[in-house]
Amino acid sequence: MFLTDMGDEAARIGFKVWADGTVYYLTRLKLVPHETRVVVRKLRDAQQADLKGNKIPAAATDGSANWIRLDKRTGDGPRCRHHPARRCGEQLRLL
Numbered sequence: 001m002f003l004t005d006m007g008d009e010a011a012r013i014g015f016k017v018w019a020d021g022t023v024y025y026l027t028r029l030k031l032v033p034h035e036t037r038v039v040v041r042k043l044r045d046a047q048q049a050d051l052k053g054n055k056i057p058a059a060a061t062d063g064s065a066n067w068i069r070l071d072k073r074t075g076d077g078p079r080c081r082h083h084p085a086r087r088c089g090e091q092l093r094l095l
Contacts, residue, residue, distance in 0.1 A: 001040045001065060005031035012070040015039065017056060019063030025050045040065060 005011045010033060015026035017040055024043070031037060040063075044056035056063075 004036040008033050013067050015067045017065045019060035020057040024054050024056050
């Protein structure tokens with residue numbers, strides 16, 4: 001899944017992923033204006049632990065994700081690259 005900051009200001013993002021019965025929290029994501037970043041697949045492949053020590057299962061191929069903008073801002077904010085109209089949740093495939 002790709003996230004893009006469509007705004008003209010940096011955006012701090014809170015992120016929660018559900019995959020294969022595991023809940024994964026990402027609280028240190030920051031996108032600069034107009035940046036696009038691969039998020040979930042990269043975390044899964046790196047087996048990076050979240051703040052609770054959870055990892056996205058290496059064998060996970062699909063799941064769900066929600067994200068929120070942590071700072072109050074004006075203008076447009078982060079959007080999923082594949083569904084630009086959607087702002088805060090996404091069903092995803094981790095292939």
